[in-house]
Amino acid sequence: MNAPAWPVSRAQDLLEEMPSGVMVMDRGFHIVDHNRAFVDVYGPNVGRPCYQVYKDRGTPCPDCPAQQTFDDGRPRVLEETGLDRNGQTIHYLARVVPLRDEAGEITHVAAITTDLTATKRLQREYQTLFEKVPCYVAVLNRDRRVIKANEMFRRTFGEPRGDFCYKLFKGRRTECEDCPADKTFQDGRSHTSRHVGQARDGTETHYVVSTAPLLQGDGETTHVVEMALDITELTSLEAKLHQAHIFRQALVENALEAIVVIDESQRVLLMNKAAEKLWGADRETLIGQKAPRAMVPATLRRQRASTGATVLLPDTTITNLAGESIPVQLAGMTIFNEGSYLGGAIIALDLRAMKDLEREKLTAERLAAVGQTVAGLAHGIKNVLMGLEGGMYAFQSGMSKGDDERMLQGWQMLEENINRITTFVKEFLEFARGRTPTVRLVDPNKVAANVVDLFKDKAEMAGIRLAFEPQAEVPPAFMDEEGIHACLVNLVSNALDACETSDKPDPVVTVRTHDHGGSLVLEVADTGTGIDYEIRKKVFTTFFSTKGSGKGTGLGLLTTRKIVQQHGGKVAFESTAGSGSVFRLEFPHDRLPRPRETEGEVADESTGDEDATA
């Protein structure tokens, strides 16, 4: 029955091997014995006083726990800070136990020490982590009272002071319905949920809360730690993003342009109302399907892997899914995100209404010109009539006075005015002639050069320098060559006359061509008389001529304007009396006429495989 005796020697071995330092001292605090663990920390110290070993003191500590145990015979546990054998500060837990002799007298005390330095450091680290972690951390007891909270929590929600969690987070008086801490208390597991709280300054705070159980030794959850991540900023960004998305959606949906977005495999992702109308297709059936070939410009079909490309066709024609040909302004672009191809967008603006308006405007302009012509007719006749009457008067009065010279003068006046009326009628008929312009691709520089050639001799004879300054890269344009030629002839002829009327030295007439801002410009500048302000207002009015001396019928500029208008262009001029004039024929390329027979070809640009690059 009796257990075999435990040999004392083995007990001594065990003491020697214990992980805690053990030392025994006498009433004079001198160390009488110690084990290996003690030596590991403090070194071999038998015979030295304890206060010297532990704390490097010369006298006993003022409130020596060993002395207290000698006095009252009770063991005690204390946390101490001392120095190890290398002089480093160490934290240790000491248990002081009285040792009695056979008579029951306390002769010695034993101190069993456990090194706490590593544990202390860890504790500090965790404390720092707890305090500084950038989320709200709180420890709750079963009553949901916050017994500990970290710095960020305290800053936002205030000192806990034993308040309820729901009071601190939300200013509530009762527990939240979906309390994650409650669940953790029940099942001992972590739970996460999203909450809206109120910071102590009253602002709304959004956070995601995670709970974790703090377990006691017996596995029961006595406390729960709550960690809440502030997502207020994220939430407001989210809300803004959502709003922006709604705005953008409304913009896209109600845009006047027809917008189609395709993904990288050319499936339709998005189509707005205008796109439905323009392409004559129901978006419900198209979205998610591969975009019809007619819808995707060649550039977008080809541009899959290369960098972003856009194509802009300001004036082209598409054939929609219902087979209608529609003039549009078309833009296509590929969409990339950080180098990866996402798809493309096709944006088309229906130009039908605009084209109609433009046509109406052109017609109105033309009608106005005709109206002015008709109004001016009577006045043109008046001038000639007066000349004829003058001739008649001179002839008759010369005859009745027997004044031969006067008769001759009258005859000449009659002749001159008959000539004038002939030219006049001819030019008027020319102006009124409904000639159909022949539109071809014409090199504007060549036309201008021909006109300059035509006037070279005449200018030289009049002592006027005729300069030609063509811009080298003026592209060919669709024009009625004969009409443009006539316009330039008129302008150059006017410019030469203006120089001849002026008495300034070294007169120059300059013919220039250039192309910029989408317009072809032909201009004729002179250093002649310039046009007086009052007359400037009237330069285009029919039969208005200030050339005097029977020159000019006043139809030149009007004819020029008519031809330029037929090309969708306008005549602009700048003039300063005394220092010359510049007349400028401006032709926006997108208003130039298109030759009838090639219209189809041109229209194919948008969907053709060759020309759809910008």
Next chain:
Amino acid sequence: MPRPEDKTILVVDDEPNVRDYLKMILVDAGFEVVTAGDGEEALERIRERRPDFISLDLIMPRKSGHKLLFELKRDRDLSRIPVLIVTAHANDEMGQKDLEEIMDSAVMSGPGTYLEKPVNPESYVRAISRAVDVEPSAQKTPRTDLKEQLEHSIEGASPDALREALAALRKAKSKGRQ
């Protein structure tokens, strides 16, 4: 009463035919006549010798009649010379505005009126004689009755009436063929 020979008339017009015609009419009426082809030249003539009357065209190169008038206005003495405007553009957008401006701003002394081309020689001489206070010479100017009538007809012609006339002519022509 002063005689026409004592009065110098400046005729300003850029049309040589008109200039010569008006000069002839005035010379036949006994006046002394100077001419100018535009406003600039007119100023030179006026400075050389102050005329008693100016017959002025409005729209001319270099310097218009409108401009000349406003320049004359700045000179106390020259602004008193009576002026008669002779224009072909009294009722169209080219001249109407300038003319109205001239009439409204009273820059012009003299008859304060204008004649529209083509002018009737008799009313032209009459207007000038009255303005410079002379008895017009008794010399008879050649009659241009038919032309005057024609003129009136042109002024009074309505497009509808013309169209009717044209239709009647066409009708007559087609009848003639039948």
